Amino acid sequence: MVARLTETGLTTPTPIQERAIPHALDGQDVMGLAQTGTGKTLAFGLPLIARMKSYGQKPERRTVRGLVLAPTRELANQICDSLRQQVEGTPFKVGLVVGGVGINPQIKRLERGTDILVATPGRLIDLMERNALDLDRTDFLVLDEADQMLDLGFVHALRKIAAWLPSDRQTMLFSATMPKQMSEIAAAYLKNPVRVQVSPPGKAADKITQEVHFIAKTEKTALLIELLDAHRDEAAIVFARTKHGSERLMKALVKAGYAAASVHGNKSQGQRERALKGFRDGETLVLVATDVAARGLDIPQVRHVYNFDLPNVPENYVHRIGRTARAGMDGAAVAFCAPDEVEELKAIQKVMRLDIPVASGRAWEGLEAPAKKGGNRRRGGNGPRGGTAAQPGKPAGNGQRRRRRRPARGKGAPKAA
Secondary structure, three states: OOHHHHOOOOOOOOOHHHHHHHHOOHHHHHEEEEEOOOHHHHHHHHHHHHHHOOOOOOOOOOEEEEEOOOHHHHHHHHHHHHHHOOOOOOOEEEEOOOOOOHHHHHHHOOOOOEEEEOOHHHHHHHHHOOOOOEOOOOOOEEEOOOOOOOOOOOOOHHHHHHHOOOOOOEEEEEOOOOOOOHHHHHHHHHHEEEEEEOOOOOOOOOOOEEEEEEEHHHHHHHHHHHHHHHHHOOEEEEOOOHHHHHHHHHHHHHOOOOOEEEEOOOOOHHHHHHHHHHHHHOOOOOOEHHHOOOOOOOOOOOOEOOOOOOOOHHHHHHHHHHOOOOOOOEEEEEEEOEEEEEEEEEEHHHHHOOEEEEEOOOOOOOOOOOOOOOOOOOOOOOOOOOOOOOOOOOOOOOOOOOOOOOOOHHOOOOOOO
């Protein structure tokens, strides 16, 4: 195994690997907390592969020896690719079952038995209900990015899957954050776990530079194009909040001359895989995505992450910007904040325990939650640089307050951004 790691260029363990692997090899349950991009896959993958060697025979039909659950197809694919790379040249089988593709070929492959199966919860339940596999002999379970499983509403699916697994298994749970509901999942799945934490929840990688632009929603696309133009030859991911918004933004970028693609829930699995392959291969340099790509996207050449829309869940900001500054490289994370996103920005800064530097515009003064209809929302513009976004109720930059415009009345009142 050490020789294989050396062949793939892995010679020094990351902190989460160094602390989690010894406990996992001892057969203990492990709860690992670490920010995204720190090597969690091999922290559980290497012990799994090592334990597979102790069997000395092939798995029986339809059985699974080690099960890895992941919240999204993209993350499941990434985990599977990483594990297959490590078992290359061995008799061990790493299987993958995710939604969005035909279930019958998956059923056929599972009939032969699987050493390690990587699965999304929904598709795994579909297969169990068709009696396509047997989890009674599963000795190892991994829950990867468990906090995102909660965000995506998989808590009931996880309870259902737990009932199919033997109680005397070894379980490892890995997560970037520790929401309150996680204690319920931990209690249901883990027995006297060893807790391993290598960074505070909500902390971004040290090599990521961050900044925020205060800007009107209608001006975001123009600013994005302007900023992308400064690094046309470097890969960038742009996060939007909705599926339709992602598609619309991607088309606007293509029209502006950028090689762009999109990944979101309305895309088929084949379309998503082709878009990601084009991005990895450098054929596409701008990937527009919803939070479906906030985790499980490990592309070291990504130098820039844009939060075109701020996420509703502040922890997702950490996962989004974690797509850059991977494998020891530097990266830049740029956020756009419209008037109706001030509360999201406050929540993000609270979780991260830092003030994001202001790149342009002025913090939205005295703004609580803007009305959804009518009224007048002031623009951020391209104000003086500097300052922080820590207090959206105060101006950034040189301290000069903008003169407040009187609200328009009658038919001429502008629509909300």
